[in-house]
Each structure stands twice: as structure tokens, then as C-alpha cells.
Amino acid sequence: MATGGDAVGSLCGIFMCFGPFGLFILLIIVLIVLGAIWGYYASMGRTNAMRQFATENGMAMTGGGFFSLPGVSGSYKGHNTQMGYFQRTEGSGKSRHTHTYFFSRMMTNTSPMFALSLSKEGMFSWIGKSVGVTHEIQVGDEAFDKEYLINTNDALRAKRVLAPEVRTRIDGLFDSFRMGSLNLETGALYIQREMSNVGYPDLKMVAEAMAGLAEAVDKY
Numbered sequence: 001m002a003t004g005g006d007a008v009g010s011l012c013g014i015f016m017c018f019g020p021f022g023l024f025i026l027l028i029i030v031l032i033v034l035g036a037i038w039g040y041y042a043s044m045g046r047t048n049a050m051r052q053f054a055t056e057n058g059m060a061m062t063g064g065g066f067f068s069l070p071g072v073s074g075s076y077k078g079h080n081t082q083m084g085y086f087q088r089t090e091g092s093g094k095s096r097h098t099h100t101y102f103f104s105r106m107m108t109n110t111s112p113m114f115a116l117s118l119s120k121e122g123m124f125s126w127i128g129k130s131v132g133v134t135h136e137i138q139v140g141d142e143a144f145d146k147e148y149l150i151n152t153n154d155a156l157r158a159k160r161v162l163a164p165e166v167r168t169r170i171d172g173l174f175d176s177f178r179m180g181s182l183n184l185e186t187g188a189l190y191i192q193r194e195m196s197n198v199g200y201p202d203l204k205m206v207a208e209a210m211a212g213l214a215e216a217v218d219k220y
Helices: 004-016 019-057 123-130 142-147 155-161 164-177 200-219
Strands: 060-062 071-076 079-090 097-107 116-120 148-152 181-185 188-194
Touching: 019 060, 019 071, 019 079, 019 200, 079 200, 097 200, 142 148, 142 164, 148 155, 155 200, 164 181, 164 188, 164 200, 188 200
Parallel strands: none
Antiparallel strands: 060 071, 071 079, 079 097, 097 188, 116 148, 116 181, 181 188
């Protein structure tokens, strides 16, 4: 009676009959199988993290599983909140790739006319400021002003919103989550980052940081 090991050995023998080309095909099949296994466990990991967050905060779970990206929606500390994933395909031909992004969107009770965005200072922002294309405000915190490019359509209100405790939350969010920017538009705070699997601790950290900023926006 053949065992599992015998079956695997026979299969390898079949591919070896075709020489190097057969071994190459076998390697491709192994890589595909391993990729599928990794994809399954990654999808279950992000789904379980979302499910735990939804359950503990009384929010609704959407999607999940191997063929559907998970998400949550509902009220978090009094703010309508959505967190989840989306995919974007870029390029064409052999350079065509699909990227998975995590996003978090939290509504505030502020006027939809108030806009605020923060991003890390970099070479491009420095060049933009040097030639007068990029304009920003400063909040009076030398370290924070040096670290971030801050744009808004209401400088006085933005400075009130970016109080010391809020700046601390923003620092933690950027340092831990490493997203590109934090934006407030049409009354909604929004972040995103190319990331296929966010664990429960990071989900909670993102929600807490955004809720703190949302409260500051509503307050001022």
C-alpha cells in the first residue's frame, strides 16, 4: 500500500524524468502552493483582527475570508468610522501590479469647509517651499514644525486643533503606522497606507489616535 511519502517520491520522479525543465516546473508548482498557503493565512489574520475589533466595539463586520477584503463600520467613541482594505492595480503589461491598502475614515462634527493635511517633510516639500510652490503653517512647536508639512484653509483654527496632546497622538500615529499623510476633508479624517495585514493592536492604535484628533477638531 502506497504511503504519502511514496506518492510524493513518485511525483518528484515523474518531473525528474524531464530533466532540468521538469525540476523547474516542479519548483514553480511548489512556489504557487506556498504562495496560496501564505495568502490564506494572511487573509485569515487580517479578517480575525477586524472581527475582534468589530466585536469589542459593537461595530459591523463586512467582507472577510480568502476572496473578500474585510472591513468594519459603525460608531467609535461617537464618530462614524470605517476601516478596511482596498486594492489598486497600477502599471501595464509585465509591470502591472496589484497593491493592497489599509484605510481608516472617521467623521467629525466640524464644518465640511475646514480642511487640514499633514505629511512628513521631505526633499520634495523642501524644494516646493524653496521655489514658493508649497505653502504651510507652523504651530510654534519647533520639533513638530520641522517634522511635518502642514496645510490648511484656516490657520488659526488649525493651530488650536493641533494642541500638544493632539500633536503627541499624531507623532505616535506617523511613527507607528508610517502612513504618507493625514487628511481632513469634507468633515472626515482619512489615512491610508500600502499594507495587506494590520493586526489588532495597530487597529486599536489607529482608532484611538484618530478619535483623539476628531475630538480636538470638534472642540475647536
